[in-house]
Structures are given as C-alpha cells and as structure tokens.
Amino acid sequence: MEKLRERAAALLADGTVSLVIGFEEGTKRPRPFFCRTSDQASKLIFDSRCFHNLAVYVTKKELVGKEPFAVTAPIATLRSILQLYVENQLKEEQMLILTADPAGELFELRSFDEISAYVANFELKRGEREEEILHKIEGMTREERWQFWLNEMSQCFKCYACRSACPLCYCTKCVVEVNRPQWIHPWPAPLANMEWHINRAMHMVGRCTACGACGEACPVGIPIDLITRKMMEDLAPEFGYIPGLPARQGNALSSWRLDDREQFIR
Amino acid sequence: METKYISKEGLGRWFDAIVASEKRIYAPVKSRGQVDFKQVKSLSEVADEYIQTTQSIKAAVFPKAEILFSYEKVNGKVNLTDFDPNSVPETVLWKVHPCDAAGFRPLSAIFNWDSADKLHNAHLSRTTIVSYGCAIADESCFCTSVNGGPGNLNGSDLQLTMLPDGGAIAEIITARGETLASLCPDAFVADRGDDKSAHLVDLPARFSLEEVQSKLNKAFDSSVWKQQSERCLGCGACAFVCPTCACFDIQEDVHGSKGRRIRCWDACGFSLFTLHTSGHNPREHQSQRWRQRILHKFSYMPERLNVVGCTGCGRCSRACPVDMNILEHITSIAEQ
Amino acid sequence: MSERNTYLPYLMTIDKVIKEAPGVKTFRLKFQNEEEAAGFTFQAGQFGEYSAFGEGESTFCIASSPTRKGYIECTFRETGRVTGGLSSLEEGSTMGFRGPYGNTFPMEEWKGKNLLFIAGGIALPPMRCVIWNALDLRENFKDVTIIYGAKTVNDLVYKSELKEWEERPDVRMITTVDPGGETPDWKGEIGFVPTIVEKVAPSAENTIAIVCGPPIMIKFTFPVLAKLGFTDEMIYTTLENRMKCGVGKCGRCNVGKLYICKDGPVFSKEQLNLIPAEEY
Ligand SMILES: Cc1cc2nc3c(=O)[nH]c(=O)nc-3n(C[C@H](O)[C@H](O)[C@H](O)COP(=O)(O)OP(=O)(O)OC[C@H]3O[C@@H](n4cnc5c(N)ncnc54)[C@H](O)[C@@H]3O)c2cc1C
Ligand code: SF4
Ligand code: SF4
Ligand code: SF4
Ligand code: SF4
Ligand code: FES
Numbered sequence: 037m038e039k040l041r042e043r044a045a046a047l048l049a050d051g052t053v054s055l056v057i058g059f060e061e062g063t064k065r066p067r068p069f070f071c072r073t074s075d076q077a078s079k080l081i082f083d084s085r086c087f088h089n090l091a092v093y094v095t096k097k098e099l100v101g102k103e104p105f106a107v108t109a110p111i112a113t114l115r116s117i118l119q120l121y122v123e124n125q126l127k128e129e130q131m132l133i134l135t136a137d138p139a140g141e142l143f144e145l146r147s148f149d150e151i152s153a154y155v156a157n158f159e160l161k162r163g164e165r166e167e168e169i170l171h172k173i174e175g176m177t178r179e180e181r182w183q184f185w186l187n188e189m190s191q192c193f194k195c196y197a198c199r200s201a202c203p204l205c206y207c208t209k210c211v212v213e214v215n216r217p218q219w220i221h222p223w224p225a226p227l228a229n230m231e232w233h234i235n236r237a238m239h240m241v242g243r244c245t246a247c248g249a250c251g252e253a254c255p256v257g258i259p260i261d262l263i264t265r266k267m268m269e270d271l272a273p274e275f276g277y278i279p280g281l282p283a284r285q286g287n288a289l290s291s292w293r294l295d296d297r298e299q300f301i302r
Numbered sequence: 303m304e305t306k307y308i309s310k311e312g313l314g315r316w317f318d319a320i321v322a323s324e325k326r327i328y329a330p331v332k333s334r335g336q337v338d339f340k341q342v343k344s345l346s347e348v349a350d351e352y353i354q355t356t357q358s359i360k361a362a363v364f365p366k367a368e369i370l371f372s373y374e375k376v377n378g379k380v381n382l383t384d385f386d387p388n389s390v391p392e393t394v395l396w397k398v399h400p401c402d403a404a405g406f407r408p409l410s411a412i413f414n415w416d417s418a419d420k421l422h423n424a425h426l427s428r429t430t431i432v433s434y435g436c437a438i439a440d441e442s443c444f445c446t447s448v449n450g451g452p453g454n455l456n457g458s459d460l461q462l463t464m465l466p467d468g469g470a471i472a473e474i475i476t477a478r479g480e481t482l483a484s485l486c487p488d489a490f491v492a493d494r495g496d497d498k499s500a501h502l503v504d505l506p507a508r509f510s511l512e513e514v515q516s517k518l519n520k521a522f523d524s525s526v527w528k529q530q531s532e533r534c535l536g537c538g539a540c541a542f543v544c545p546t547c548a549c550f551d552i553q554e555d556v557h558g559s560k561g562r563r564i565r566c567w568d569a570c571g572f573s574l575f576t577l578h579t580s581g582h583n584p585r586e587h588q589s590q591r592w593r594q595r596i597l598h599k600f601s602y603m604p605e606r607l608n609v610v611g612c613t614g615c616g617r618c619s620r621a622c623p624v625d626m627n628i629l630e631h632i633t634s635i636a637e638q
Numbered sequence: 639m640s641e642r643n644t645y646l647p648y649l650m651t652i653d654k655v656i657k658e659a660p661g662v663k664t665f666r667l668k669f670q671n672e673e674e675a676a677g678f679t680f681q682a683g684q685f686g687e688y689s690a691f692g693e694g695e696s697t698f699c700i701a702s703s704p705t706r707k708g709y710i711e712c713t714f715r716e717t718g719r720v721t722g723g724l725s726s727l728e729e730g731s732t733m734g735f736r737g738p739y740g741n742t743f744p745m746e747e748w749k750g751k752n753l754l755f756i757a758g759g760i761a762l763p764p765m766r767c768v769i770w771n772a773l774d775l776r777e778n779f780k781d782v783t784i785i786y787g788a789k790t791v792n793d794l795v796y797k798s799e800l801k802e803w804e805e806r807p808d809v810r811m812i813t814t815v816d817p818g819g820e821t822p823d824w825k826g827e828i829g830f831v832p833t834i835v836e837k838v839a840p841s842a843e844n845t846i847a848i849v850c851g852p853p854i855m856i857k858f859t860f861p862v863l864a865k866l867g868f869t870d871e872m873i874y875t876t877l878e879n880r881m882k883c884g885v886g887k888c889g890r891c892n893v894g895k896l897y898i899c900k901d902g903p904v905f906s907k908e909q910l911n912l913i914p915a916e917e918y
Contacts, residue, residue, distance in 0.1 A: 062625040062627075063441065063442075063619070063625055063627045063630060064625065065625075067533060067624055067625035068532075068533040068624055069533070070532040070533065088623075088624065092535065093533075098586075098587050098588070099532060188334075191334070193357070193366055193538075193542050193567065194538070194566075194567075195537050195538035195539040195541075195542045195569075196537050196538055196572075197535070197537035197538070197539040197621075197623050199537070200535035200536055200537035200623070201535055201537070201623050201624075208573075209574070213574060215718070215719045216718065216719050216722065218719070221553075221555060222551070222553055222566065223366070223367035223551075223553055223555075223564050223566035224366045224367055224566065224567070225367050228367075249623075252623065253535075253537070253539075253623035255356060255357075255539045255542070255543055255621035255623075256336065256338075256356060256357070257334055257335055257336050257356075370643070370645040370646070371643060371645065371646050373691050375691060375692070375732075378730065378731055378732065379732055380649055380691050380732040380734070382646060382647075382649065384643055384646055385643050385645075385646075412887060412889070413887055415886065416885060416886045416887075416900055417644055417885050417886075418641055418644075419644065419887060420641055420642070420643045420644065421643070421645075522914055548887070548889065549888060549889035549890070550882070550883070550887070550888050550889070551882060551888070552645070552694070552695060552882050552883065552888070553694065554692065554693060554694040556692050556693075561691060561692055563645065563689075563694075563695075565645070568888070568889075568890075570889060570892075575880075575890060576879065576880050576890065577880060578878065578879070578880055579717045579718060579880075580852070582853060584879065584893075584916065584917045584918055585917070590916070590917075594892075597894075598889075598892065601895075602892065602894060602895045605895045606895040
C-alpha cells in the first residue's frame with residue numbers, strides 16, 4: 037500500500053497524471069476517492085476491503101476530463117475496464133492502472149493487453165454469499181425461482197442505484213427513460229419492476245463481468261448482481277469465453293464468427 | 303397531552319384491540335435481512351433490536367406510485383374517475399421513530415404550502431402515528447442536531463417509551479392518539495413517574511443548525527459541492543429512503559382506451575430531473591444536483607416553508623452506495 | 639363539496655386547429671362543462687398543464703388573451719410523447735387542461751407606458767397573450783413595438799396575426815429571420831433578434847421591454863437593452879424550467895427558494911438577478 041501511495045504521489049507530482057481515482061478510509065469502510073494532489077496521496081488506501089468498482093467513474097467526462105489519469109484498481113475494476121475497452125468507451129493513452137497483488141507487489145498497467153494478461157492470473161470464483169444464494173436458487177423449480185425473484189423485485193423502488201453503480205451502465209439516456217415508445221413503465225410496481233429488471237438483464241448479457249457493484253449498491257438488498265452473474269457463468273462456456281475476462285473480439289451476443297457452431301448465424 | 307403507564311400485558315391487549323378495530327397496521331418487520339414497514343396482524347411480528355428501518359414510513363402518506371385519477375375514452379369522449387379519498391383505509395403506523403414522525407411536517411409542508419394536495423391529505427387524515435422513543439442509535443443518527451431528539455414528540459399522535467419491565471410510558475399527544483388509546487382504555491393506567499430520559503439514548507448534537515444555515519446562505523458558489531460530490535453516483539437511493547423527500551414525477555399508464563395518471567417518486571439527484579425539452583439542462587453536473595439536495599433541505603425549505611427538510615434519521619448515509627455521509631458533509635460545512 | 643383534486647384536468651373540446659409552422663400548432667379549446675367554464679378566469683402570463691389522454695401532460699402557456707372570453711388557446715411544438723399525442727388530435731376531440739398556474743404580467747402597473755415586445759421562435763405564444771391583452775385595451779398604453787424573429791420564414795408562427803399587427807397603424811411591427819432563413823420575396827429584416835433590436839433602437843424612455851425566447855437569445859438581448867438605457871426593473875421575461883405538477887409540489891422547477899411554477903414564469907430582470915443564473 038505504501039508503494040502505491042508513493043507511486044501515486046510521484047505521478048501527480050511530476051504531472052504524468054492529474055488525477056488518481058482510488059480509495060480513502062470512509063465512515064464505515066473504504067470509499068472512492070479523487071486524489072488530485074500529491075499531498076492527498078497519503079490518504080490513499082488499497083486493501084481487500086476496497087470493493088467499489090472504480091471503473092464506474094472512468095467514463096464520466098465531467099470527472100476525468102481530457103488529461104491523463106490513474107486508477108488504483110482491484111481485480112473487479114480491472115475486469116470492467118477491459119469490458120469498457122471492448123466497448124470502445126476508453127482511450128488506452130489516457131489511463132494508467134495502478135494495482136497491487138495480494139502480496140502487496142505494485143503493478144502498472146497501460147493497455148488492454150497488459151491488463152488482460154494480469155487479470156488472467158485470477159480466476160473468477162463465487163464468493164461465499166454468491167455461492168449460498170445461487171446454490172439455493174439453482175435448487176429451485178422454475179416456478180419457485182419466478183416466485184423468489186418476483187418477491188425480491190417487488191421490493192425495488194427504482195432508485196437506480198444499481199444502474200448508477202454499474203460501470204457498464206454508461207448510457208446518458210437509459211432504456212427506462214425512453215418514452216417513445218415507452219418500453220418500461222417507469223414507476224415502481226411489481227410488474228413494472230420486472231420489466232425494468234428483465235430489460236436490465238438483457239442489456240447485460242455477455243457484458244457483465246460479475247463485479248457485484250449493482251447488488252452491493254441496492255439499498256433494499258436485492259441480490260440483482262446474481263442474475264447477470266449467473267447469465268455470464270452459463271453463457272461464457274457456451275461461447276468459449278473465460279468468465280470475467282472480456283475478449284477483444286467483442287461480446288458474446290454482439291459478435292459473429294465464421295466458425296460458429298450454430299447454423300442460423302451463417 | 304396526558305402521560306400514562308401501559309404494562310406489557312396491556313400493550314398486547316391494546317394492540318389486539320387495534321387489530322380488531324380493522325385498522326390497517328404498518329410496523330417494522332424483519333425480513334430478507336432488512337427491517338422495513340410492512341402490514342402486520344400481531345405484535346409478535348414487530349421487529350426488535352434494530353437501529354432504523356431501511357426505508358422511511360413516508361410511503362404511507364406519499365405512496366411510491368399512486369393513481370391520481372383514471373379515465374376511459376369512449377367514442378371520442380373522455381370519462382374521468384376521480385381519486386376517492388374514502389378508498390384510503392384508516393391506518394396505524396406502529397413503532398415509528400421520532401425522526402420519521404417528525405418527517406411528516408416537512409412532507410405536508412411541501413404538499414400543502416400552496417394548494418391542498420387532496421391525495422396526501424386523504425392519507426394523512428386517516429393515519430395515526432404511534433412512535434417509540436429511541437433507546438439505541440448509531441453513528442449516522444443526528445436528530446438532536448436538527449431540532450429533534452430520541453424522545454421528540456413532533457408528528458406523533460402517541461409515543462411509547464419502553465421500560466425494562468416490558469411496559470411503557472405512554473404519552474398521548476393528540477386527539478387521534480386519544481381515540482386510538484380509547485380502543486382499550488383500561489390498558490392505560492396512571493403514570494408511575496418513570497423518568498423518560500433515563501430510557502432514551504443519549505445523543506449529543508453534532509452541529510449547530512443556525513451555523514450551518516448561515517454558512518449555506520453564502521455557499522451557492524462554494525467549491526465544497528464539487529469536492530463533496532465527486533464520488534456521488536447520481537442515483538435516487540438517498541431521496542427514496544428519506545422521510546422528507548417529496549419530489550415526484552407524473553406518468554401515464556395506458557391500457558387500450560383506458561388509462562390512469564400516476565404519480566411516482568422522483569429525485570433531484572437524477573441527471574434528467576431538470577432536463578429541458580430543448581436539451582438544455584440547468585443542473586448538468588452532479589455537483590449542482592448535490593448542492594440542490596443540501597440547499598433544498600437546509601436552506602430553501604427553512605426559508606420558504608419554515609421547516610428544515612431533514613430530521614437527522616441518517617438513512618441516506620446508510621443507504622448511499624458510496625458513503626456520501628450527510629452528517630460528515632454538513633458538519634464539514636458548519637466547520638468551514 | 640370536497641376540495642378539488644389538483645391533478646384532475648378539466649375536459650376540453652378542441653374547437654379549432656391552426657397549423658402555424660412545421661411541427662407547430664395552435665389549439666382553441668372550450669370547456670365541456672359549463673360550470674367549469676363560468677368559473678374560469680386567468681391573466682396574461684399564466685400557463686397550464688395540457689393532457690393528451692394516453693400520453694400524459696405537457697406545460698404550455700395560455701396563448702390567448704384574457705380579454706377574449708369563452709375559450710383558451712395554446713400553441714405548441716411537437717417535441718415528444720405528449721406533444722406528439724396532442725398533435726394527432728383533430729377538431730372535436732377531447733383533451734385535458736388544468737390551470738391557470740403561475741404569476742402574471744403586471745399589466746396594471748404598465749398603464750401609461752410604451753410596450754416593447756421582443757420574441758424569438760416558438761416563444762411568441764406567451765407574448766401573444768400579452769400583445770392581444772394590450773391591444774384590446776389599447777388606450778391604456780402608449781407606443782407598442784413588436785420585434786419578432788424566427789430561424790426561417792417558414793418558422794414564423796401566427797402568420798395571419800403578424801400581418802394584422804403589421805397593418806395596424808397603432809403598432810410598430812418588425813419581423814426578422816436569421817441570415818439564410820429568408821425567401822426571395824421576404825420584405826422583413828434579416829438578422830438575429832439582438833442585432834435587430836440594436837438596429838431598431840427603441841427608446842427606453844417610459845418603456846417596458848418584454849423578452850421571450852430561447853435562453854441564448856435572451857442572453858444576448860439583455861445587454862443590448864441595457865445599452866439602450868433599459869434598467870433591470872423595466873425588462874420582463876418568462877422562464878421555462880422543466881415542470882410536472884405546475885403547483886409547487888413536485889420539486890422539479892425549484893430554483894433557490896423559488897418555484898418557477900408559482901413565483902414565475904414571469905420575472906422582471908430585477909427579480910431574476912436574485913436567483914442563480916446557472917439554474918434556469
Ligand atoms: C412555463 C412553460 C411554458 C411553456 N410554454 C410552451 C408553449 O407555449 N409552447 C410550447 O411548445 N412549449 C412550451 N413549453 C415547453 C413544453 O412544456 C415542452 O416542450 C413539452 O413539455 C414537451 O413535451 P412532450 O411531453 O411532448 O415531450 P416529452 O415526451 O416529455 O419529451 C420531451 C423531450 O424530453 C425528453 N424527456 C422527457 N421525459 C424524459 C424523461 N423522463 N427522461 C429523459 N428524457 C425525457 C425526451 O427525450 C424528449 O426529447 C413551456 C414550458 C414551460 C415550463
Ligand atoms: S438499486 Fe435496488 S431498489 Fe434501486 S433500482 Fe436497483 S434493484 Fe431497484
Ligand atoms: S449521495 Fe449516494 S445515494 Fe445519493 S445520489 Fe449520490 S450516490 Fe446516490
Ligand atoms: S436527508 Fe438523510 S438524514 Fe436527513 S431526513 Fe433525509 S434521509 Fe434522514
Ligand atoms: S432534496 Fe431533492 S429530492 Fe429531496 S425534496 Fe429536496 S429537491 Fe426533492
Ligand atoms: S412544476 Fe412541480 S414544483 Fe413547479
């Protein structure tokens with residue numbers, strides 16, 4: 037952590053970057069922090085409690101501007117950054133990644149390929165919470181699953197914290213805000229909530245890298261991250277992807293291959 | 303106002319009497335790992351040992367989505383069906399915290415400062431609020447800094463302060479409270495002289511409201527907004543859990559020739575909230591929206607509606623995905 | 639009788655549809671319920687919420703003058719779901735209206751003064767209401783000057799009324815289109831509104847200037863007026879912040895301690911100075 041602070045301070049001091057997006061101590065646990073001067077770098081922290089997906093900020097023009105910036109990125113953030121590269125949302129030359137492995141070794145990554153190679157060392161595994169809930173859901177009948185999600189989703193009040201916390205929900209106008217035609221009823225009600233969540237899931241297929249930010253953000257505790265996570269887990273092997281490791285050639289559902297094993301696509 | 307004592311057994315009988323009166327009762331219930339207001343039928347369903355419900359009770363008087371009126375188009379004509387106040391059942395809100403009860407005043411001020419809001423008032427006039435004095439608090443609570451307190455009676459019809467014997471000090475505050483108590487009159491016996499404050503959490507004030515307000519009066523162009531809001535994601539979580547946020551949207555629910563006009567929660571933190579049709583957006587940046595949130599609550603509402611738009615419940619701080627802690631932010635403004 | 643539900647619209651019949659410009663229409667509306675018609679009054683500057691049942695509500699000013707009784711008019715540009723829905727309605731159909739909302743132009747205070755109207759594009763509707771109000775009570779006011787501009791000749795609204803005003807001896811009417819927006823037979827001015835105001839140079843002496851238009855036009859017109867000697871309390875405009883409820887509750891139009899829907903939409907420049915300019 038000390039090495040990371042020193043490096044961040046140096047980068048800010050010599051003007052290599054004008055901003056380091058990182059973590060600082062929060063009121064309960066670490067929180068996102070925008071470090072703009074080398075003096076502030078001593079506030080930076082980077083440890084296993086840093087769970088926020090900082091990739092959500094890197095597409096916000098009003099925050100990052102045009103100058104080069106650095107991000108202190110945990111693995112989940114790196115996965116999202118890769119996906120953002122795939123979707124052409126980032127410029128390699130504007131962003132520098134600082135990260136540290138569990139042993140505290142500092143890494144500086146500057147391109148899709150470097151990040152990709154680094155992330156490949158880490159297998160995407162279910163955590164305890166994910167395992168527990170997904171295991172329960174996987175054991176349900178179709179009807180039980182529908183009831184489970186209907187009950188969960190009827191708690192949703194459409195605060196869109198899930199959307200706001202997701203690095204891949206970068207659209208300035210979301211499908212829920214389109215009103216000609218109105219695809220989704222914008223108020224919270226059981227059925228209208230299902231419309232929102234089904235749409236959200238559909239927009240995430242093949243894109244979600246299972247960072248869990250949406251589920252973590254939901255104030256009413258809906259484990260919505262598990263829907264897109266499960267989709268990714270199911271879909272990746274079918275399409276020959278490594279779960280959580282976005283590939284240059286594009287998303288499962290928006291790319292096309294000559295050697296596809298399905299006939300209809302050719 | 304009258305102070306009485308109610309025993310544990312009396313409390314149970316009174317609750318059953320309320321249930322028997324066919325009033326709808328909402329109380330905090332533990333489910334899915336959270337505590338929130340749900341309809342209950344027995345006292346045993348009511349949650350214990352929690353700091354705060356995730357959401358406030360405002361939905362009882364300002365539903366998340368409510369039908370303003372409905373209509374039907376027949377042969378080029380339109381028939382309207384107005385909202386019917388009598389469709390709103392008599393409701394008891396049970397075990398409301400004082401900071402939630404206090405939220406009813408700012409909420410009603412917004413809905414009624416100019417013209418009367420028939421829908422909000424229909425709910426309000428059929429609602430009786432039984433609050434519980436708070437015996438526990440956490441580091442997000444700051445009611446005592448915003449004119450409230452763990453035993454504050456503002457907004458409550460009847461307040462209970464739990465005693466070690468399972469009974470409670472019952473303060474009957476309003477006529478509605480009295481009517482509710484009269485459902486089981488013999489459960490309420492003479493005050494034993496218990497010291498209420500001894501059974502409430504001690505929560506020293508964290509900032510001076512006057513100081514904050516005088517700082518905010520000059521703070522519109524301050525750099526503090528950008529500084530504080532950089533990590534803010536612009537969601538609606540803080541506004542939706544807040545007992546006093548009243549912003550809403552009006553939407554249309556159409557089914558063929560029939561339709562309903564619906565009012566649903568909205569929030570000044572959303573980027574599209576103020577977007578003009580022309581594409582011009584007066585609050586384009588999150589810092590401007592964060593400023594609106596703080597100034598609306600701590601400056602505009604006190605000036606315009608004569609009531610502070612925050613009761614110190616701390617819900618927004620607990621709900622925020624990125625730890626935008628309102629107490630920390632307000633304290634830092636006070637200290638500037 | 640119990641209080642009225644603020645959100646319940648009056649049912650109106652579209653009595654007349656006038657096509658003003660591409661995408662712009664004027665509706666003349668009559669109350670379906672006579673009692674409601676009899677109880678209805680409004681003043682220049684006020685607005686309302688207009689319903690297309692099936693689509694929702696939109697905010698438009700009342701574009702007709704309170705001196706013309708028995709109906710109200712609105713002029714709108716098709717820009718979205720509601721205006722699209724309204725646009726598809728024909729004469730004789732039913733729509734909704736609630737209002738009148740907001741404050742008014744202080745016509746009483748303006749008695750005995752010269753009036754200078756400056757409008758751009760689709761912003762003529764709020765102005766038209768005041769213009770007709772003033773012209774119907776012509777003896778109350780001294781000189782009346784109207785400067786109106788649009789992008790192109792085609793975009794000018796109220797074409798027949800513009801002609802009527804032009805022909806009136808007691809009105810000085812100047813029409814302009816943006817450079818490149820003129821047609822071969824265009825006889826009016828060519829140039830942006832602020833430029834034309836500077837060129838026409840109306841006297842500020844005992845004059846009230848009413849300016850309505852897109853924010854950019856307003857922004858460039860104010861300094862021109864200042865140069866001509868207009869002080870802030872002599873200049874009026876209307877704001878068009880996004881609105882939903884129209885009655886000071888939904889929070890959308892809140893700017894500082896003001897609600898544009900209650901304290902506005904009409905503001906003198908002097909009053910505008912009290913609210914942060916970046917918020918409208
Ligand atoms: C006081 C006042 C007076 C006015 N007077 C007039 C007048 O006389 N004539 C006139 O033509 N206009 C007037 N306007 C402007 C008018 O209200 C708007 O142009 C109109 O409401 C557009 O309505 P709409 O429902 O058709 O558009 P909408 O369907 O609501 O959409 C308009 C635009 O906003 C966007 N939008 C709408 N809702 C959302 C959402 N929830 N999320 C994201 N984007 C959204 C859409 O993309 C669309 O481009 C006035 C406004 C005010 C405040
Ligand atoms: S964060 Fe939770 S409550 Fe908010 S919109 Fe998402 S699922 Fe719904
Ligand atoms: S303060 Fe927190 S809860 Fe509120 S809008 Fe910002 S991120 Fe969402
Ligand atoms: S602003 Fe926050 S602390 Fe204040 S009343 Fe609302 S939710 Fe509670
Ligand atoms: S803080 Fe924002 S959302 Fe809450 S009432 Fe005020 S303006 Fe509305
Ligand atoms: S339009 Fe709702 S408060 Fe002004």
